[in-house]
Amino acid sequence: MSVDDFAAAIGFTAREPHLWDAARTHPSFVNEHPDQGPGYERLEFLGDALIGAAVAQVLVDERPGFSPGQLTFMRSALVRKPALASWGNDHDLRRFIRIGGTAQGVDHVGWKSIVADVTEAVHAVIYLEQGWSALVEFVRAGIASDIPDYESTRRELEPKSVLQEYLAEQQIEPAYKSHDDTDARVVAEVRFGQHVVTEFGRSKRAAEVAVARKALNIHFPHVDRDSSS
Numbered sequence: 001m002s003v004d005d006f007a008a009a010i011g012f013t014a015r016e017p018h019l020w021d022a023a024r025t026h027p028s029f030v031n032e033h034p035d036q037g038p039g040y041e042r043l044e045f046l047g048d049a050l051i052g053a054a055v056a057q058v059l060v061d062e063r064p065g066f067s068p069g070q071l072t073f074m075r076s077a078l079v080r081k082p083a084l085a086s087w088g089n090d091h092d093l094r095r096f097i098r099i100g101g102t103a104q105g106v107d108h109v110g111w112k113s114i115v116a117d118v119t120e121a122v123h124a125v126i127y128l129e130q131g132w133s134a135l136v137e138f139v140r141a142g143i144a145s146d147i148p149d150y151e152s153t154r155r156e157l158e159p160k161s162v163l164q165e166y167l168a169e170q171q172i173e174p175a176y177k178s179h180d181d182t183d184a185r186v187v188a189e190v191r192f193g194q195h196v197v198t199e200f201g202r203s204k205r206a207a208e209v210a211v212a213r214k215a216l217n218i219h220f221p222h223v224d225r226d227s228s229s
Contacts, residue, residue: 006096010122015129019043023121024093026114028100040121047120050127052079054139061140062147070150077153078144081116087143088115093122159212166220167192176211178204190215 007014014020022038030039055078127135178188185200188207197215201207
């Protein structure tokens with residue numbers, strides 16, 4: 001796939017082909033082909049900061065009723081690596097990535113990380129070629145095009161904190177316990193009042209997050225939607 005194809009996949013014409021080439025080049029490819037230009041690491045670094053700033057501007061524009069804390073949380077939710085990888089997969093970026101033979105065996109999780117890195121690098125290229133305003137509008141139409149409901153997002157990403165807040169209103173403290181299960185899983189339990197909920201995860205932390213989310217869905221299913229969302 002050419003650099004022109006790569007840029008066209010997200011709706012651009014490559015003005016600076018060397019930047020687009022760098023944005024799609026994994027460090028392993030650079031190690032094996034040092035004469036074919038740099039990899040995406042510096043662009044990824046720049047893109048990480050730029051996406052956060054552009055998402056912040058979109059949120060300030062689109063959610064005037066949000067507090068600084070809500071803005072900060074929603075920015076973090078929108079720029080998480082899984083969200084960036086999802087955007088990259090939607091644009092089929094993986095087929096354009098130049099990767100070395102030593103990294104060909106990377107697993108699914110590894111590829112998600114690489115696609116997220118390339119997504120950040122691509123946004124840096126758009127900024128360098130098109131400028132700040134163009135980047136903000138690109139983010140507004142892309143990564144930040146579907147701003148989720150604040151309360152629902154907190155329940156999904158911070159279920160332990162949300163459960164703690166709900167129970168604090170009833171002066172109840174949740175108690176967590178976990179232990180190893182079969183099949184390399186951990187089972188977690190949360191007790192509050194007369195209720196006991198259990199769930200599985202790949203680690204203690206993942207299991208506790210999962211059990212808190214399950215407890216919310218069972219015992220606190222109603223979400224008051226934020227009027228600003």
